Amino acid sequence: MPKEEMVPDEKEKLQIEDTEKEDVKELIESGSNSDNDNDDDNEAPILEPDEVVLEPVPAETHKNAATLSDFAQLGPYLYLILIVIECSTLTSLSSMVYMVYAGYKPSLIPSCNLSQYNNFTSPNGCNLLGLYRNESTACRPSLSYQFYSVNVEFNMLCEDGKAVKNSITYQMVGVLIGAFVFGQISDMFGRKRVLIIVLLGISIFSLLTANVGNFVQFLMTRIAVGFFTGGLSAVQGVFLIENIPKRHRMWVNTIVTWSPNYIFFPLIAYLCYTWRKLSLFTSGISLLACILLAFTFESPRWMIQKGRISEARNAIAKIRKINGDTNEVDAAHIEEILADEEKMYANKHKSSGKKYTFYHIVCTKTYLIWTLTLCYGVISASLINYGLLFNIETLSGSLFWNSSLYGIVRWSTNCFVGSSDYFIPKFGRKTLHLVAVVFIVVAVITISILYTIGKAMLYLKFKLFKVQVDKMITISIFATSR
Incomplete structure (x- = not known):
């Protein structure tokens, strides 16, 4: 044609x-x-x-599709969630920085004309203490301390005091194991259940810590507290993010976090004064968080991920009722989202019923690089953070004021980073992370150089002093022989 x-x-x-x-x-x-x-x-x-x-x-x-977070509102239920997270954050902080005060090293008060031996960091001071412990003498050195620590009560000074410092390592290993175990369990059985378990665990073992009779018992109970604290740290942030509206996450994570609590926590430690009372405070605030948590619902986001759509639907309906949200249009949109999620869950499990574990964050080259990069940043920051934290007693001045100033510096940095992320979109999380890591590297290198120079100068002064002494001895011997 x-x-x-x-x-x-x-x-x-x-x-x-x-x-x-x-x-x-x-x-x-x-x-x-x-x-x-x-x-x-x-x-x-x-x-x-x-x-x-x-x-x-x-x-x-669905590039512009709405999510459940878009329909979440500030209301009584969200305020309850924030109170729960604040109490659990204070619990986590109290447990993690507990040894800053419970492991505080006292100093030696000059007495009996022994003013040159004014601390236990010098070998002479520790030798003097050992002498008085082994011999009967009328002079007894007195201790000076700002907090009644385990070192003071169990008389663990000098070499014995190192055992208290070393115990922090075992407690932090407990934290690491707890985060690994309870993080996976929360993915399997829910956030709320795990949070109740870890909060009860912290409360019970902190109560036991306050009633131990020796240092070995203290160490065992503190390792258990660290184990449950690791679980709390891993799960509470996820529970918070899954329950608050997306548009409010930035300011919430800036206010309800460690740093602002660290500013006023030294006041709590000051009022408690003894390590036993401070452990009782940790037990009490943990129990309060657990009680308040009982009035909340399981995370709807987690229930949807597990295909429990009807339970998520009921929880969302009750949350909206508590918040006084009667918008029928929003209710219709939420129902559409839940229906889509139900279909997606069904289709996903028809094709693959795979359960994800820690292995899947390193199963591909891309995931492995992301995981290693994040781990490097967290480990670097943690080593520096806890290195400073657990040795803050070596600074001159008040232990409590120094701790508060440390918290102010941390929170100021958090606010700056949070504001930059919010108001400067081009800055980005990757840039923030890179700047932080570079700053840490430069700071550590600078400190290492200054430390090396200081040691070299000290060695040089010692050598010069030794030369002068040798000259004086030589001259004396020569003069005597004449």
Whole structure:
């Protein structure tokens, strides 16, 4: 057939197809407008009829699709969540920095004309203490301390005091194991259950810590506290993020966090004064967090991930009722999201019933690089943070004021980073992380250089002093022989 005779048929065919597409488009638009005339931003993309019948639309096509977090509101329930997280954060902080005060090293008060032996850091001071312990003498050196620590009560000074410092390592190993174990358990059995278990564990073993009779018992109970504290640190942040609206996460994570609590925690330690009372405080605040947590719901986000859509639906309905949210349009959107999640969960488990574990964060080259980069940053920051924290007693001045100033510096940095992330979108989390790591590296190198120079200068002074002494001895011997 000649080419000219096909042109009218093709034009007619194209006109019919365009008409059909316009009819489908108008039908979909009219349906969406009847539900919500003003919801233009969250309008679903237009789909071909065949696509709707074959399978659910992939998540990637919903670039502007709403999520459950978009419908969460500030209200009484969220305030309850914030109070719970604040109490659990204070619990975690109290447990982690406990040894800053419970392991505080006292100093030796000059007495009996022994003013040169004024601390236990010098060998002479420790030798003097050992002498008085082994011999009967009327002079007894007195101790000076700002906090009644384990060192003071169990008389663990000098060499014995190192055992108290070393015990921090065992407690931190407990924290590491607890974070690993309870993080995985929370993915399997829920955030709320795990939080209740770890908070009860901290409360019980902190109470036992306050009633131990010797240092070995103290160490065992503190390792147990560290184990449950690791679980608390791993799960409480996830529980918070899954329950608060996306638009409020930045300021919440800036206020309800360690740093502002660290500013006023020294006051709590000052009022407690003894390591036993401070452990009782940790037990009490942990129990309070556990009681308040009982009035909350399991994370709806976690329930959806586990395919428990009906339970998530009931929890969301009760949360909205507590918050006084009666917006029917929002309720309809939430129901649509839950229905989509249910379909996606069903399709995912038809194709693969895989359960994810820690292995999957290193199973590919990309994930391995991300994980190693994050771990390097966290380990570097933790070594410096806890290195400073557990040796803050070596600074001159008040232990409590120094701790508060340390918290102010930390919180100021947090606020700066949070503000930069919020107000300077181009800055980005990767840039922030890179700047922080570079700053740490430069600071550590600078300290290492100054320390090396200081040691070299000290060695040089010692050598010069030794030369002068040798000269004086030589001159004396020569003069005597003359």
